[in-house]
Amino acid sequence: MSTATSVVSRASEVKCDHDLHAFLCGLEADSSLFEPEQLRERLIALDDLDAGFGGFDSENSTRCADSRIHQRAKAIRTRLEAANADLYQSVRSDVVRDGQPRTLLQWLQDAxxxxxxxxxxxxxxxxxxxxxxxxxxxxxxxxxxxxxxxxxxxxxxxxxxxxxxxxxxxxxxxxxxxxxxxxxxxxxxxxxxxxxxxxxxxxxxxxxxxxxxxxxxxxxxxxxxxxxxxxxxxxxxxxxxxxxxxxxxxxxxxxxxxxxxxxxxxxxxxxxxxxxxxxxxxxxxxxxxxxxxxxxxxxxxxxxxx
Ligand SMILES: C[S@@+](CC[C@H](N)C(=O)[O-])C[C@H]1O[C@@H](n2cnc3c(N)ncnc32)[C@H](O)[C@@H]1O
The missing domain is CATH 3.40.50.150 (Vaccinia Virus protein VP39)
Known part of the structure; x- marks a missing residue:
């Protein structure tokens, strides 16, 4: 790679890291995102995280040069998924206990x-x-x-x-x-x-x-x-x-x-x-x-x- 090309690509890495950092700060500051009823917002955030970081599971998953940013993104994703899993589990318990998915019906109606x-x-x-x-x-x-x-x-x-x-x-x-x-x-x-x-x-x-x-x-x-x-x-x-x-x-x-x-x-x-x-x-x-x-x-x- 020529010096000119490497300077340009380093500059775009820094810009990219800066944007991702700002995006993560927004998610970390929004505590309401982890409340059960924010499912829709969480799904959007999860999609955005996947888009911003190129998916977490593939080998070339990270688009940012700074591995700390990547670790933060992974941590937020884990919390978002855990909040979704809690919601799904509470609806399942509802169905098993009452035979009636009241929470599910409420959710489907709201959506x-x-x-x-x-x-x-x-x-x-x-x-x-x-x-x-x-x-x-x-x-x-x-x-x-x-x-x-x-x-x-x-x-x-x-x-x-x-x-x-x-x-x-x-x-x-x-x-x-x-x-x-x-x-x-x-x-x-x-x-x-x-x-x-x-x-x-x-x-x-x-x-x-x-x-x-x-x-x-x-x-x-x-x-x-x-x-x-x-x-x-x-x-x-x-x-x-x-x-x-x-x-x-x-x-x-x-x-x-x-x-x-x-x-x-x-x-x-x-x-x-x-x-x-x-x-x-x-x-x-x-x-x-x-x-x-x-x-x-x-x-x-x-x-x-x-
Ligand atoms: C388009 S999927 C629809 C699945 C489901 N009804 C739904 O709406 O989510 C069609 C399904 O029909 C099944 N199927 C195809 N031919 C069949 C047949 N002769 N008898 C019973 N099932 C069949 C397929 O295996 C497939 O799972």
Whole structure:
């Protein structure tokens, strides 16, 4: 490196260290950041720390030359994460003790009231409600799905929490409903639906490893009204469901078969089908179903059997 280049890069290191120092001082001085209700602010601070220090876990994690600054940043990150863990644990204790996630509901409501529009933002982006629910459920990621997927089967992708809350509100899901997630993945949709509404919930998932994670979570939270069945949705017993959910879990002939099984069910009782993602277009073409609003692949669409 030439002398001129090294002087320029040293100057930018000093400027960088100065900015990071100021940023850390701001975080250290803000004691309210560590209070439980400041989850959103903590998540923003954690993102900012990762951005400022280039992530802490990789080899080239530090962007600052001064290792003391890096140590301070790490210490703040540890405190922020500990405050989040305390919050998640207190919500878990609430659920286990009372069977009712009162704190969680309060949190989800508060976060929703920050979104002025009535319908949730479309698309698959996540927000602080997803962090909260994931911190509370603590679902274990299974190493590898153990079943070779057919091309018609979608890989796992979780529904953002705001869409689950929208589903609950739009179907007026209540304790006497039976909610069925066809292709439930790690199970956070039936888990959250049951916690929030008290309804019986069922997750059908073809990957047995995902079912194991979902069952562990239900057990650890003492949720007795949620069940998970390792099964292909085409073979599932749909006879108890009142509200079915499809987050584009499969397409082609599998979707056709499952929709025709649901149609058979609708001859015995009225049912609701909720969909998200591209499968909404196929569901909307079923003449026996009526959409309650204009079908939209980026949001939950609710269909009633007729
Ligand atoms: C897009 S993910 C949706 C996960 C979950 N419903 C959610 O909304 O968070 C689709 C899931 O469907 C599962 N799946 C795919 N084909 C299936 C089938 N034939 N029967 C049951 N589950 C299936 C996949 O393994 C995957 O976990």
């Amino acid at each position: 929703a009231s920050q979104n002025k529009s009535k319908s949730p933002l479309p698309g698959l982006g996540f927000d602080c409600r997803d962090e909260l629910v994931s911190g509370v459920l603590q679902l274990r990621e299974p190493s590898e799905p153990n079943l070779q997927r057919s091309p018609e089967m979608a890989p796992y992708q979780p529904t953002p929490v705001r869409h689950i809350l929208h589903l609950i509100a739009a179907t007026a899901l209540a304790e006497d409903d039976v909610f069925v997630d066809l292709g439930s993945g790690l199970g956070h949709v039936p888990l959250l639906v049951s916690m929030v509404t008290g309804a019986e919930s069922l997750g059908i998932e073809v990957q047995a490893a995902y079912i194991a994670s979902a069952r562990e979570c239900a057990q650890s939270l003492h949720l007795s009204r949620v069940r998970f069945i390792p099964q292909d949705a085409r073979e599932a017993d749909l006879s108890s469901g009142t509200v079915f959910y499809l987050y584009s879990p499969f397409n082609g002939s599998i979707l056709t078969d499952v929709l025709s099984a649901l149609r058979m069910e609708s001859r015995r009782r009225s049912i609701k089908i909720c969909s998200l993602g591209p499968c909404t277009r196929t569901v909307a073409n079923e003449a026996w179903l009526k959409a309650s609003a204009l079908p939209d692949t980026g949001r939950i669409t609710v269909f009633d059997s007729q």
